[in-house]
Amino acid sequence: MTTKTNKPLPHERRKGEAALSDFAEYVEKQQALRYPGSKHTAKAAAKNMQTGFDHHEELDDILNSLDLSDPVPRVRLRELLLTPDNVTLQKLSEIIKERIEEGHGETVFEIGFENNGESMKLTRDEFDVAYKRLVEAAKKVRADTQLLLTKNVGGKLDGVPTKDGDCSGKVLIRRVPAKVEEVIETRIAVVGNVDAGKSSMLGVLVKGDLDDGRGKARLNLFRHKHEIETGRTSSVGMEIMGFDTTGQVIVSDTPGRKLSWEEIGKRSAKVITFTDLAGHERYLRTTVFGMLSSSPNYCLLMVAANNGLIGMSKEHLGIALALNVPVMVVITKIDICPPQILEQTITQITRILKSPGARKIPVFIKNHEDCINTATQFVSQRICPIFQVSNVTGENLDLVRTFFNILPHHGRYDTDAPFEFHVNDTFSVPHVGTVVSGIVKSGVIHAGDEVQIGPDSLGRFIQTSIRSIERKRIGVPAASAGQSASFALRRVRRKDVRKGMVVLPKSDGPPPKVYREFVAEGSILPCILFDIRRAY
Structure with a gap:
């Protein structure tokens, strides 16, 4: 005999969202203590507790990047880009090298704006000279360039023109790796409800071929026989996607052939590592283990357009928020979804992302300009990009690839600490x-x-x-x-x-201490509705 599950009342939902919000704030405080972003983090946290004001670390990073307290006068970028002599070229190369190091191997340079955001008021001829100068300076520090977006310049990369008519553009500068250790690595955990199209989309992105609508693209990603038979992932799968120094995807010249990891790694300057996690409730422990063990820089939430955010998708979103991992959303199967159902799915996702438990700003990526602007601004964890794609027709998959190509580095790692x-x-x-x-x-x-x-x-x-x-x-x-x-x-x-x-x-001193018991504070995600006594 089965019992019918009652839907939670509105006040119960609001209570759950508030609990998730409190839990997210608690996790942020614990991570700030474990990974201090700056020397003044602890003092600022103590001061905030006394004054009652909220501390925004993202705002600190932005203010620090502006160097508002730096008394040393700097040469304006306009002069470095337009003055034709070796001295200014060397200074420009040093600036590019510094930004590349800050970006862990790559950076996005904006031609047409100073460091403080002031417009350079470039004409079309001056923009061409500045871009050529930037390419020359990047070559001196062993880096390649890719023009991402322009304004008032003309051409296929030109966005919506501005009223002032000043020319500007965003340029991706990526270091040419001299050895494999210098290859940029970004890890993305792929989550979502069962049958959301996670494995199929990864197969399409990695191989470059479209799906046939019956899961052909996902076959190479499965590790077990029962996964091939059922079409459902039950283990933690790994796939990689490579980009060269000019932002081109590393794929085989032979249609249908999948490159090996060795081939992708040797030809790439940036590698995206996808952790394909299970979507079925039965394998939630495996999914949680994959989310924790892979230390993802980003989380990619897949939602089927014809189903919406149902089942385990909400649990996966709650886990990503609890881990304080930036979230991206991809709505799949838009080729088979009726327009009114797709609109309902979009409304549902928007409402959940804006809820107090998530506190995200949904940004729908509809064209190339939206893609570039959102990717370069994704340093803020409040933003949540949303794509609408089809693995069968290939609609908007180019936007997803472009977004992954310029995805900024996210994470805190200390190479000077003990191994x-x-x-x-x-x-x-x-x-x-x-x-x-x-x-x-x-x-x-x-x-x-x-x-x-x-x-x-x-x-x-x-x-x-x-x-x-x-x-x-x-x-x-x-x-x-x-x-x-x-x-x-x-x-x-x-x-x-x-x-x-x-x-x-190895240590010559006493061995590391091992503890069998410890005291900890635990929180249960309010979005998880199953019986927690079942070995979860």
């Missing part, structure tokens, strides 16, 4: 031995370094060393904070390692 590596998976590779994969949380590790892995069931750590290191299945001499990597370990059996262990540098 720490979290194990997400273990393997036994023939002729290599035991291999562990995961994310470097802090510090830097080199092949041959002495390390310790643990704790085991008795709280002990095993002494070992790094035989070799791979990133995206390519051998590298080192790995640093924020990078995903795999380590081949010496003198360690696979049965002695497990998920959840940590790899730490």
